[in-house]
Amino acid sequence: MRAEARPSPVERALVDRLTGEDYPVWRQQAERARFCSNPVRLAGGAVAADSATGEVRAEVDTASHPDGVLLVACGDRRASVCGSCAEVYRRDMWHLVASGIGGRMSATSSGGAGARQDTVGSVVPDTVQGHPRLFVTLTAPSFGPVHSARGGGVCRPRRDARVCVHGRALGCGLVHDADHPVVGTPICAECYDYAGAVLWNAHVGELWRRTRIAVDRALAPAAGAVLGRRVTATEIRTQVRTSYVKVSEFQRRGLVHLHAVIRLDGIDPDDRGRIVEPPVWASAGLLASAVARAVDQVAVPLPSPDGRLRVGSWGSQRDITDVSEGGPVGNTRRLAAYLAKYATKTASDAVSASSALARRIRSLHRTWLRRAVGAHLARMVETCWELGARRDLEHLNLRKWAHALGFRGHFATKSRVYSVTLGALRAARRAWRAGQREASGERDVWSLDAGHSVIFSRWAYAGRGWVKAGDAMLAEQMAREYEEARREYRELLRREKETEAADMAA
Ligand SMILES: [Zn+2]
Ligand SMILES: [Zn+2]
Ligand SMILES: [Zn+2]
Secondary structure: OOOOOOOOHHHHHHHHHHHOOOHHHHHHHHHHOOOOOOOEEEEEEEEEEEOOOOOEEEEEEHHHOHHHOEEEOOOOOOOOOOHHHHHHHHHHHHHHHHHHHHOOOOOOOEOOOOEEEOOOOOEEEHHHHHOOEEEEEEOOOOOOOEOOOHHHOOOEOOOOOOEOOOOOEOOEOOOOOOOOOOOOOEOOOOOOOHHHHHHHHHHHHHHHHHHHHHHHHHHHHHHHHHHOOOOOHHHHHOOEEEEEEEEEEEOOOOOEEEEEEEEEEEOOOOOOOOOEOOOOOOOHHHHHHHHHHHHHHOOEEEOOOOOOOEEEOOOOOEEEEEOOOOOOOOOHHHHHHHHHHHHHOOOOHHHHOOHHHHHHHHOOOHHHHHHHHOHHHHHHHHHHHHHHOOHHHHHHOOOOOHHHOOOOOOOEEEOOOOOOOHHHHHHHHHHHHHHHHHHOOOOOOOOHHHOOEEEEEEEEEEEEOOOOOOHHHHHHHHHHHHHHHHHHHHHHHHHHHHHHHHHHHO
């Protein structure tokens, strides 16, 4: 006879949660924390009072909440850390990139048909769709031969059997799968220029800054060639401007590379912040020749901790594609999705995924690090650590950025006028939620424009993660259901539109 299987502690906790009296409230909280996998727990409360009369308009106290806490999403952009928060970030990135390509597209926008005004005031006119734009990929130069997948071909074929000064074969006759750990690692780690690689990562931000200046400069001779007369840099500044959004990503070899959308805008002499169409002679071809020229010429002298002279420049692997409307690649939605995907996925995740890992990097636990990220990335981290101790490299903060292999830039940046900001998107999301509450008759006394409210709050950190065993699992399951519902809703809208179009045609 078999004994009845007893529920595991997790199963018991799950049943507790689902049958608990406060389950509906808990679910609401989980939803508000966007089903984050590692939410921050806050204890305390807040009071919104009328500034004139002192009358209390609303009050929250976590004492009455499930588990006595408020859950706040972690907001991490990395998919390896929090799938749900990374997804929110990816969507925001998508909107950011897409609005710079096709104009602001949002449920929260209002205003006329020509220019859609965001709730917080940034305007991206629909006409940007017609602006010349390029999709540019820039990579790092080589710091020594590495193993590569080569699409199923031999890694590094060589006829001779030459070896390096360390006695290692210069070639590699193997065929590597694309996801094999050896791909991206040096043929000889002793020959590989680790200092150069780390210093390059540390200067890629400056290299990009110089590239942008060089593009603007290169526009003048390019315009001169088209117009058949001399065009000065000063004149060009009164005619056109480049805007961009860029995303940085780590390659397998631990070096940063960039994807950017560069757009050509015109100038409104009365309002330089406005986005207007460029003059007709300012074509995608003209922009492409200026970008190519800038990318070839630009360089940053790197510091020389070991007496070796190095200049930071772009690698020979680069791509400049015309993605203007009606051009060879017209699918702007795919382009936006592509950039957004890269914003949440980086190889540095492998190095910086957990705080435990960051601690171990700080104490430079070498054996552990090698096991966790492989010998090559571990050596990049170690090089950051060693160079970070030097007084002459202090300004690069290499120890602080060791987990990012020396790169201390932002993973996604844009020029001021490219499109809406992430902050604007967040504000729009808050406004939309408040609007929903209003629609349901609930007044939002917490919003700052509710008028004459003062908010007193006292919050204390109460921990990280979900409270009960099984909560995280439940949140993950709810996130999936939520996603599924979203997809079904979108599909429904699409079908409705199709039927509408068919009715119109009939
Ligand atoms: Zn999260
Ligand atoms: Zn190989
Ligand atoms: Zn060697």
